[in-house]
Amino acid sequence: MKDEIRIVRPIIVDHIARIEGKAGIEVRMKSDGTVDAKVNVIEGPRFFESIVKGKNVNDAVSVFSRICSFCSAAHKITAVLCAEKALGIEVSEQTMKLRELLYLANHIESHTLHLFFLVFPDILGFDSIVEMGKEYPEILSAGMKLKEVSARVQDIIGSRFIHAENVVLGGFSKIPSKDKLERIKRDYEEVEKFAEIATEILMNFEYPEYLDRERVHLAVKPHGDEYTVIGSSMETSRGDEFSPEDYRKFLKEKVVSHSFAKHVSLNGSRFMTGAISRYTLFKNLMVGKGREKAILKPLMLNPRNPFSNNFAQAIEIMYFIERSKKLAEELAEGIKDERPTSLEKGSGKGTVCTEAPRGTLIYSMRIENGIIRETDIITPTGMFLALMEEDVRIAAEHMWKSGEKNVNKISRKLETLVRAYDPCISCSVHVCKVRK
Amino acid sequence: MKKKIMVHALTSCYGCQLRLAALEEIEEIAENFEIVYFPMISSKELEGDADIAFVEGSVSTEKDLVELKKIRKNAKILVAMGTCAAFGGVQSWDERDYEKLYRDVYGEEKIKFAGRKAEPLSKHVKVDYILPGCPPEEWEIKYFLACFLIGSWPEVIDYPVCQECRSKGNPCLLLEKGEMCLGPVTRGGCSARCPSYGIPCSGCRGSLPFGVACFDSLARIFLEKGYSREEIRKKMRIFFSGDPELEEKLEKVLSKR
16 A cells, blocks of 8 residues: 555645745655645735734724735725625615726736736746737737726725725715716726737637536626626525525535645535636626627636636626726716715624635624624635645646656646636635634 | 846735736836846746845745745845835734634644744844835835836835825814824825825824834824724734834823823
8 A cells, every 4th residue: 555655756836936825736646647736825824814803893894905915805895895784884876886896997907917917928938927028018018008997996996906995884985086987987998909819819728628527616696687796695506596694504614734725615515716607607697798709719618627717707807897887987977975874883793795806705794893703704715726726636647647757847737727727825825714 | 237136925915016016117127127036927936146135925934934034145135015024014913922813713723834923024134125005105116126226225204194195185084083093103105095085094004214103192192082092002003013112102101000
């Protein structure tokens, strides 16, 4: 028995480049041809859920956005929604629309950064966006323009790109003017054409077939009748539908020794969440150009392959820009200077779910007299980590068995696979809590 | 010869380097400097020394500490980029020790990498410059780079957020509205970003340098406005817990005599 698990040759990547946060891959080939694979999450813990205990809820929601820069608006908005639910604060329709516009800007920015800065250099054979930009300046400038506009929307509505402070309990401290909202619409109109470049680049990319397999997907069901990132229940590709209050019945967290991020399972199995999961579950609610493009390329959006996630992100950039234009226009028409509805020292419990750029994000809080007593956060990266790790194992084993012995080549391909998932290591590490 | 830059992240949200990477002028920066290490955006592996190291994040694992010491050895100039690197950041808000926090989050389960209580870089190595902010303002990142490019050095901002806030003509959130605004003790440079949106300053750029952050006077005003001792201390600790003078100055005003 001992002979069989003799390690032939380990592949160790200490720090995967071009992802958000610090994670590594450790693959060990055994003499029987099988492979052992681990995604080591070495990013240090920050104990967010623990440090906010006993603190003022307004300060806590501000600190939560600091969990991650790539998804800071997602964390801020979700934390605020959660606190409002716990305290029974109702907000206006205008507030919800503004929040959605801000949230979509976070998606557009995050997907753009991921695709243009982290993924495309891979596909086109460069070490970084800077080198890629020398050869393909039009791709670099397309990415920069998309980023610029989506960051500006976050500046205008949220007060700052990265760690928006203008989102407060009950609404917004300052409402953007009609002029600014009209500018948002115009800005998006100008960069719309650049979104298509992303889908064009990805078209030349072939997915490795050996990763095709049955996958369970999870996403938040959109609140209205169109595809979006805010909603009040979750659905799975197995046909389950559940409310955020029931999340603990469906989702279980466990500590693994090689990771500061816990692994989450859905009804006991590994699962996917993210752009491809949203698309798979709710594509019928998508409208406009994004939808038209997607229909033409069903194979690029194969729910059985993890690489589809990147194409789904590119489609979402197109679609979210269209939706944002609509929202900005509607808001500009009747924007009112509303003050936030606030309930200073309330108490209560609440759980909410939203779709962050990388998938379903759950926040749960218990508040007493305006002070946080308990918080639980489950992030998308924690959700798909176990599935990603299994894919790394399958890919390494396939390459090894089909005769690839060049360790550098294998590790490069494994890094590309990890990148397809767009893991957010800061998120996954900083927010895990033991359930007793 | 171009000056060499490396960009490292210890434990953080990656927002500081995201601001740097997402600068419109990133191409110009890459033309004027040699970026030898920037793993968030480049697969290039680290080789040799650099003139300037930008380090984001707090020291929160044993690995972070090893990496930081190596960076210090390899870099002529070390810049603590952002509030986590400079002062410990939001992760040092809590006062409990590492073991307590660990147990609260991971229970009795073991993880093979060793973590530690979040600390600023200066607890372990010499820091040459502080680039403050959570995240830093774009102008200031560019200002730092420009200074290094011409062989100069960045000046320390020694005026409070209030200076810029008043010159913008904003109503005073502290005196006029009685809010817990930390502007008077916080480093300026953000053009009073939050107070201009009607949001009290939370101190995210860190406390004023050179011992002029009057936590005591401000705490007295907060007491007069009706805030409790506990509220005041908790508020100031979000971003100032790394300031060695904080507790001493607060003690003068907040201790129950």
